[in-house]
Structure formats: C-alpha cells, structure tokens
Amino acid sequence: MAEEIRQEIQKSAQEADLVLVGIGTEFSKKNARKEEIMEAYRKLADLLKGKNYFLLTVNTDDLIFESAIDSERIVAPCGSDKTGNVVTNDDYDESWYMPQWEKYTKWLQGTVNKKVCVLELGVGFEYPTVIRFAFEKIVYFNQKCHMYRIHEKFAQLTPEIKDRTTAVKENAVKLLLEDGADVR
Structure with missing residues (x-):
C-alpha cells in the first residue's frame, strides 16, 4: 500500500500547478532518527524538484534547513532551537520568521483557482492553527485542491473536504522511505 500511495502522491504533485507542504512532529528527532528524517527530506526534495511549492513546519530542530529543500520556500513559525x-x-x-510568512501568504494568494497538491506530512495537534486547520480551510475553499493527510494516529478528515482528501494512517517519515525503514 505504501508504494501505491507514494506513486499517487507523485502523480498528483506532478499534475498540480502548485504544491503546499506541511511538516509535523513525525519529522522531529523525538519521533525518528536523524538519518531517516534527512532521507525523507531528500525524497521530498526530489518530489518537489521543478515545482512551485511552499513548505510550513512546526518543528524547531532546524533539520529541514540542512536538507536539499530550498530555504527560501520554507517558513518555520514555531522558531529555531539553534537560536x-x-x-x-x-x-x-x-x-x-515574519518575512518568510509574508512570502508564504503572497504565494498562497496565487493558489486561488489553481490545481494544488496539498501534502500534510506527520502533522498532529501540537499547533493545529499553523498547518492542520489552515490547510483544511485552503482545501475547503479551493475546489481544485487535493490533500494527502498522512499521520500515524491523526489521519482523520473533516466531512466537508472528504471528497478531495486522502487519509493515510501511517507514519509520514516511514511512508516516504522506499525501504520502509522502521522509525521509533
């Protein structure tokens, strides 16, 4: 099943005009090993290559900034452990983080009436207004969105957007890893 979902996500991202990504705490060092997280980020960077995208993260461990993902397309409103x-x-x-947040909101304005692939990866309820609820609202208002909500425990969807979302009850880091390497 994981391979089928990965292929479906890849196809959806390729066909989309824009890709919006939310990264949650399944990508934090308390939930996975650094090597696994970095490999998952590498796979995500490959998926996003050549696409117009933006990424939000609630993690403060700064690992995303060590990845191949363009830092100009990342906003981390919860802060930075390094600082x-x-x-x-x-x-x-x-x-x-406000300059990046302003870039993100301007980018978000350009998603109206565009085909958007929304990837919510490992996002729980730590800061639901930053990603989870905001992404649901985006999908609700833009009928051309399709969202993938991937989380080991919290893959539930709201009924209002259920027809344009895919819920995957699996750890997001593990799903991105082709070999299915175990995560804590």
Whole structure:
C-alpha cells in the first residue's frame, strides 16, 4: 500500500500547478532518527524538484534547513532551537520568521483557482492553527485542491473536504522511505 500511495502522491504533485507542504512532529528527532528524517527530506526534495511549492513546519530542530529543500520556500513559525527562539519561550520573538510568512501568504494568494497538491506530512495537534486547520480551510475553499493527510494516529478528515482528501494512517517519515525503514 505504501508504494501505491507514494506513486499517487507523485502523480498528483506532478499534475498540480502548485504544491503546499506541511511538516509535523513525525519529522522531529523525538519521533525518528536523524538519518531517516534527512532521507525523507531528500525524497521530498526530489518530489518537489521543478515545482512551485511552499513548505510550513512546526518543528524547531532546524533539520529541514540542512536538507536539499530550498530555504527560501520554507517558513518555520514555531522558531529555531539553534537560536534559542522557540514558540514555547516566554520571550519568543516572532518577528524573525515574519518575512518568510509574508512570502508564504503572497504565494498562497496565487493558489486561488489553481490545481494544488496539498501534502500534510506527520502533522498532529501540537499547533493545529499553523498547518492542520489552515490547510483544511485552503482545501475547503479551493475546489481544485487535493490533500494527502498522512499521520500515524491523526489521519482523520473533516466531512466537508472528504471528497478531495486522502487519509493515510501511517507514519509520514516511514511512508516516504522506499525501504520502509522502521522509525521509533
């Protein structure tokens, strides 16, 4: 089944005008080994090659910035462990990510009435307003979207968008790895 889903996602991304990606905590070091995460990011970068895309992450471990994914197309509103500026701090300064957030919202305006492949990878309920609920809203309003929600525990879909979404109850990192390597 994993191979079929990977092929379906690849076809959907290739046929789409734009690709929107959300990365959740299944891609964090507390849920997978760094080597697995980096390999999954490599596969994602290959999938996105040549596409007009944007990526949001709720992870603060900065691994995404070590990957082949274009950092100009990434926004990390929850902060960065390297800088010590993370959303859980009392003195969190969100101004550092705002330039990227502005690029993202401008890019998002260009998705209206376009065929968009939405990939929600390993996103749970840690910060649902950043990715999960926002992506549901995007899919709800843009009838040309198709979303893949991949999560080991929380692959549920809302009834309003169920006809334009595919739920996969599997760990997103594991799904991207061709060999199906185990993750913690």
